[in-house]
Amino acid sequence: MYVVATPMGNLGDITQRALEVLRSVDAIACEDTRHARRLLDHYCITATTFALHEHNEHEAGAKLVEMLRGGHRIALISDAGTPGVSDPGAIAVAAAQAAGFPVVPLPGPNAAITALSAAGLTDERFLFIGFLPPKSAARRAVIEQLKDVPAALVFYEAPHRIEECVADLAGVLEPQRDIVIARELTKLFEQIARMPLSEAVAWLAADDNRKRGEFVLLVSGAPPREGLDAEAERILKLLNAELPTKQAARLAAEITGVAKNALYQRALELKP
Ligand code: SAM
Numbered sequence: 001m002y003v004v005a006t007p008m009g010n011l012g013d014i015t016q017r018a019l020e021v022l023r024s025v026d027a028i029a030c031e032d033t034r035h036a037r038r039l040l041d042h043y044c045i046t047a048t049t050f051a052l053h054e055h056n057e058h059e060a061g062a063k064l065v066e067m068l069r070g071g072h073r074i075a076l077i078s079d080a081g082t083p084g085v086s087d088p089g090a091i092a093v094a095a096a097q098a099a100g101f102p103v104v105p106l107p108g109p110n111a112a113i114t115a116l117s118a119a120g121l122t123d124e125r126f127l128f129i130g131f132l133p134p135k136s137a138a139r140r141a142v143i144e145q146l147k148d149v150p151a152a153l154v155f156y157e158a159p160h161r162i163e164e165c166v167a168d169l170a171g172v173l174e175p176q177r178d179i180v181i182a183r184e185l186t187k188l189f190e191q192i193a194r195m196p197l198s199e200a201v202a203w204l205a206a207d208d209n210r211k212r213g214e215f216v217l218l219v220s221g222a223p224p225r226e227g228l229d230a231e232a233e234r235i236l237k238l239l240n241a242e243l244p245t246k247q248a249a250r251l252a253a254e255i256t257g258v259a260k261n262a263l264y265q266r267a268l269e270l271k272p
Contacts, residue, residue, distance in 0.1 A: 001074050001076065001093070001102070001103045001104065002074070002075040002076065002103075002105075003075075003076050003082075003089060003104070003105045004021060004022060004075050004076065004077050004083070004108070005081060005082040006018065006039055006077045006081070006108065007039065007080070007108075007109055008080035008111055008185065008186055008214075009080070009184065009185060009186035010186035010187065011038075011039060013109050015106065018108055019045075021075055022045050022047065022077075023047070024073070025047055025072075025073045025075045026048070026073050026074065027048045027049065027072060027075075028047050028048070028049045028050075028074070028075045028076075029049075029074060029075070029077070030050070030051060031052065031053050031077070031079045031083075032051070032053065033051050036049055036077060037049075039077075050063070052076065052092055057092060058091060061096075064076070064092050064095070064096065065096055065101070068096060068101045069099070076092060076093075080109070081108075081110045081111055082107075082108065082109065085112070085130075111156065112130075112154045114186070115154070115180065115192070115216035115218055119192070119194070120180070121152045121178065121180065121218060123151055123152040123220055123221040125221070126151050126152040126153070126154055127149055127153055127154065129146070129154060129155050130155065131155070131157065131158075132155055132157070136168060139164075139165065139168050143168055143169060143173065144172055146173075147172065147173060147222065148222050150222050152218055152219065152220055152221050153218065153219045153221070154218050155169075155217040155218075156216060156217075157215045157217055159213060162204065162215055165217070166201055166204055166217065167201050169197060169200070169217065170198065170201055174197070174222075174223055175196060175197050176197070177196070177219055177220045177221075177223065178196060178197070178219070179195060179197045179217060179218065180192065180194045180217070180218040180219075181193050181203070181215065181217060182216040183212075183214070183215050184212075184214060187213070189209070189212070189213060193210075197219065231256065232252065232256040232263070235255055236252040236267055239251050239252055240252075240267045240270050240271065245267045245268060246264065248263075248267050252267075
């Protein structure tokens with residue numbers, strides 16, 4: 001079984017190896033067979049296709065395993081980008097692996113990684129969230145949970161929810177954090193705009209075209225907290241109440257890994 005990443009807009013974004021595999025397999029499992037035809041026809045790929053999507057993945061996965069058992073070589077593609085990433089694929093992959101068949105990934109386009117590569121965010125880490133819940137209360141609750149994550153946050157969003165989603169990000173996260181709105185990647189109207197979160201709602205409202213297409217939203221990681229984190233503060237307070245300041249700061253530094261100087265300064269502030 002081959003899991004093959006396919007273009008997310010520009011049909012030129014397909015690897016040599018992906019084309020070789022798609023040309024040589026016995027069948028291709030597609031999220032949408034009609035959508036896949038556009039790509040397959042473009043590259044004169046005539047393989048048989050069958051549907052494997054979120055509503056039939058268990059049955060279609062079982063069918064795929066039967067075909068593997070019959071000695072067939074099968075490729076799996078989704079409508080755009082990498083299967084299994086906010087797309088069907090995981091259930092079929094697990095079924096093939098459970099049946100003892102090797103699953104070979106063919107790397108290629110992915111909207112999150114493509115957006116990250118041109119986002120200009122300097123965070124060392126990123127956390128891929130994908131789609132947030134569609135309803136605002138649930139969406140805000142998830143964003144709240146992500147508030148302190150020291151990594152860039154990466155979201156997928158559909159055009160009809162882009163305004164409310166950006167409004168919730170701006171409402172919950174610190175306004176000085178950067179947001180990158182990456183739209184229509186690899187397509188004709190590709191746009192990548194970076195701005196402080198506080199400006200994002202107005203930026204979208206200023207031009208209807210900015211709300212069209214497919215979106216990746218990236219938000220820079222949580223700003224460093226002022227002062228000590230809650231656990232370091234708690235430990236320092238306990239030690240500081242019992243020991244001389246210097247000793248309390250030294251022990252708190254050993255326990256928490258926080259710099260001794262910062263703890264010493266805070267311990268001085270805490271002494272009555
Ligand atoms: N499997 C895909 C991948 O590897 O990125 C993601 C599929 S998910 C169902 C579709 C979402 O991905 C869109 O709603 C959008 O958020 C994002 N996306 C896909 N193509 C995109 C593009 N060309 N530009 C920006 N975002 C895109």
